[in-house]
Amino acid sequence: MTGEMTVSEKVFRAHLENGPFQSGVARKSWRFISINWPHAIIAVSAATLKEVATEFYLRFELTDYPQTVPTAQSWDNEKNMLLEPNNRPCGGRAAMAFRTDWEGGQALYLPCDRRAITTHPDWRDKHPSMIWSPAGDITQYLRIVYDLLNSQDYSGIQGS
Amino acid sequence: MKHIEIFLQGEGIKDIVLLKVPQDGIVQDIVNVAKADGHIYGDEASYIVYLEDAENILDTKATLSAAGISHRTHVHISRCLKVKVTVNFNGGSKTIDFPPPTTIRHVKKWATSKSVFDLTETDAGTHVLQICGSNTRPAEDIHIGALVTCPDCLICFDLAPVIRVEG
Numbered sequence: 001m002t003g004e005m006t007v008s009e010k011v012f013r014a015h016l017e018n019g020p021f022q023s024g025v026a027r028k029s030w031r032f033i034s035i036n037w038p039h040a041i042i043a044v045s046a047a048t049l050k051e052v053a054t055e056f057y058l059r060f061e062l063t064d065y066p067q068t069v070p071t072a073q074s075w076d077n078e079k080n081m082l083l084e085p086n087n088r089p090c091g092g093r094a095a096m097a098f099r100t101d102w103e104g105g106q107a108l109y110l111p112c113d114r115r116a117i118t119t120h121p122d123w124r125d126k127h128p129s130m131i132w133s134p135a136g137d138i139t140q141y142l143r144i145v146y147d148l149l150n151s152q153d154y155s156g157i158q159g160s
Numbered sequence: 161m162k163h164i165e166i167f168l169q170g171e172g173i174k175d176i177v178l179l180k181v182p183q184d185g186i187v188q189d190i191v192n193v194a195k196a197d198g199h200i201y202g203d204e205a206s207y208i209v210y211l212e213d214a215e216n217i218l219d220t221k222a223t224l225s226a227a228g229i230s231h232r233t234h235v236h237i238s239r240c241l242k243v244k245v246t247v248n249f250n251g252g253s254k255t256i257d258f259p260p261p262t263t264i265r266h267v268k269k270w271a272t273s274k275s276v277f278d279l280t281e282t283d284a285g286t287h288v289l290q291i292c293g294s295n296t297r298p299a300e301d302i303h304i305g306a307l308v309t310c311p312d313c314l315i316c317f318d319l320a321p322v323i324r325v326e327g
Contacts, residue, residue, distance in 0.1 A: 019176035023167050026232045027301065093324060110325060120327070127325060128295035143299050152285035 008065040009037045015066075015137040024139060029146045031055075033077065038063045041077060044142060046089065046149035049156050056089060056098075056149065058108070060138070069114035069132040070141055071107045074098050082106070085158060092153030097145070112141045166190065166229060169212075169306040170237035171260070173199050179235075187227050188220040194237055202239075206310075210236040210261040212303065217241075236261035238305040240313035245304060247271040248292065249319035260305025260313075264289055264298050271319055279319075292316035 005013075015021055016032055024030045033041040040062055043055040059075035074083040082105060088098040097108050107115035111123040111130040124131055130144055148154065162183040167176050168190070177199055181189050191207045194200045200207060209218045211227075212234035218227045229235060238260040245267055246255045254276050258267060271277055272284035279287065290297045291307065297320070298307060308315050 017178075019167055019178040022165075022178055022232075023176045023234070023301065026167065093322075096325060122327070123325070126327075127323060129290070129297040130325070147300075152282065 006037065008062065008067075009035070012040065012062055012065050012138065015139075018137065020137055020139040021142075024142060024146070030142050033057065038065075041075060042138070042142065043077075044145045044149060047151075047154055049154075052156075054157065056145075057083070058142075058145065060141075061114075062138075066137060067134045069112070069117060070138065071114040071116075072141065073106060074108065088158050089149060089154055089156070090158040091155030093151060094148045094154040095158070097148050108145070110141075110144060112144050164224070164229075164231040167232060167234045168194060168199070168237060169234070169261075169303040170194070170200065170207075171239055171305055171308065171310055172201070173237075173306055181224065183224070185224055186220065187218045187222050187224065187229070189224075190229075190235060191220065191237060200237065206239045207237050208239065208241065208260075210238070210259060210305075212236060212261050213263055213266055214261060215259045234301075236303050236305055239310035240305055240308060242313065243304050243308050244314040246292075246314070246316040247276070247289070247319055248316070249277045249287075252277065258304060260308070261303050262305075263300060264302050264304065265300035267304060267317070268300070268319075271317075277319065286322050287319050288322055289317040290320040292318055 030042055030044045033043055040060045041057055043057050046054040057075040057077045058072040060070050060072045062070050076083045085100045097110050099109050102109055107113050109116050111117055111127040112132050163180045164183045165178050168179045169176055179193055181193050187209050190209055191204045195204055240260045242257040243260050245258050268289050272279040288297050
């Protein structure tokens with residue numbers, strides 16, 4: 001076994017350097033944290049509430065990227081584990097996406113997530129604008145999460 | 161020669177592109193590099209350069225710094241002078257001309273304003289612009305000029321509700 005990068009990892013790393021991802025970095029919408037293939041961690045910014053700026057870490061599993069839909073976990077980057085329920089976003093659609101009462105909170109409850117779409121095939125018709133396209137890049141997923149965390153629904157962290 | 165990177169959107173450019181241009185260059189260099197890199201086609205002289213969400217056309221002979229362009233500035237390139245935007249909502253329809261570098265965020269703000277469709281802040285937060293006849297909901301930082309082609313330079317949106325993910 002050599003340490004040679006897979007094609008998927010090469011494509012993913014190239015996407016991180018491209019305009020769509022870097023534009024989000026420049027706008028402080030998200031930032032790259034780390035890669036340990038097939039996982040990658042990216043922080044997504046949430047709306048500033050009560051003068052507190054927050055970001056949430058997503059730990060992506062990216063096997064066969066971008067042909068296969070990614071799946072992401074809400075992640076505690078300090079403890080290197082799933083983010084505890086009390087530290088997850090709350091409020092309407094944001095809370096729903098980060099829910100912990102479905103699949104043990106192991107994936108985001110969104111149509112762009114592999115784990116979620118696999119168990120909700122009807123979402124392809126209900127939410128066509130949120131379906132992963134292999135022709136796109138990771139910003140498809142990030143934009144959906146960023147929009148939720150910066151929507152009127154988002155009301156902070158559950159335990160705060 | 162030192163270079164800077166700019167974020168480029170524009171007519172015929174599918175995604176946001178990172179373009180390397182000479183730091184001491186002029187606005188015309190953006191057009192030239194965009195063409196050399198295969199992002200635009202045809203006569204360079206027909207392209208106009210704008211800053212994001214700005215109305216003024218940049219002087220192609222101006223230096224980048226004089227034009228307000230620095231590292232990672234968001235810039236637009238187009239052959240359109242204006243984009244005719246139609247927004248449909250609740251059986252009504254409104255049309256307006258916007259400069260090509262206008263963001264989706266700005267168009268939505270106009271469409272939901274009191275003088276147009278008069279949505280409450282809450283209702284505005286639960287609606288997005290969707291390109292008519294498609295499922296495409298461009299992100300708020302996308303320039304409308306990136307969604308049109310010259311010489312038509314027009315686009316239609318439905319102000320569509322955000323459907324809650326559940327079930």
